[in-house]
Amino acid sequence: MDLTDAAGEPTPTATPGRRMPGKFGMSVLLICWLTLGVLPIVTAAPDLRLATGKIGTPGTLTVVSCVSLGRGRYDCAGRFVPDGGGDAIMVAVPPESEVGDVTRARLTPERDRALPSGTKGVLRAMTLPATGLGSLAFLPYVLLYVFRAGQGRKIALRMGTALTALSLVVIVVGMIAAYS
Numbered sequence: 001m002d003l004t005d006a007a008g009e010p011t012p013t014a015t016p017g018r019r020m021p022g023k024f025g026m027s028v029l030l031i032c033w034l035t036l037g038v039l040p041i042v043t044a045a046p047d048l049r050l051a052t053g054k055i056g057t058p059g060t061l062t063v064v065s066c067v068s069l070g071r072g073r074y075d076c077a078g079r080f081v082p083d084g085g086g087d088a089i090m091v092a093v094p095p096e097s098e099v100g101d102v103t104r105a106r107l108t109p110e111r112d113r114a115l116p117s118g119t120k121g122v123l124r125a126m127t128l129p130a131t132g133l134g135s136l137a138f139l140p141y142v143l144l145y146v147f148r149a150g151q152g153r154k155i156a157l158r159m160g161t162a163l164t165a166l167s168l169v170v171i172v173v174g175m176i177a178a179y180s
Helices: 003-007 023-051 118-125 127-136 139-146 153-179
Strands: 057-070 073-082 089-093 102-107 114-116
Touching: 023 114, 023 118, 023 127, 023 139, 057 089, 057 114, 073 102, 089 114, 102 118, 114 118, 118 127, 118 153, 127 153, 139 153
Parallel strands: none
Antiparallel strands: 057 073, 057 102, 073 089, 102 114
């Protein structure tokens, strides 16, 4: 069964007897939706650059402490030893770390935290951009609907479904990489 057949053609009003937001209200909603999707991608860019080796100092990270903050939250610290030699630096590490973990990592330019590098680091860093992509997946369909474009809605619906599925896979793989 095709998803577009199951959903049928949408009507101009979401529910009979109820109005859709006006132009201003719809504009505000679409801007909020766009912001919600773009912000995770923008905020994750530095971590992704760090994990891929574009910025930061390479080295080895050893998690030395994790303090419970309550409600399943932790504050972890580690010792980072740069590959080029030099003194070990105490840094903040991701909260999903466990005491005793030793991993390849990169030190941020600010020298205040270190994040895993390599495949594990890249997969971990991709979870937030994938969340943003997933939230933007159906925006083209909604834009076509709002502007009452007759053509392209089925393609936008299929693409939105595919992008959502892809982003869900990347999120799950990234979370498994972060916690393994």
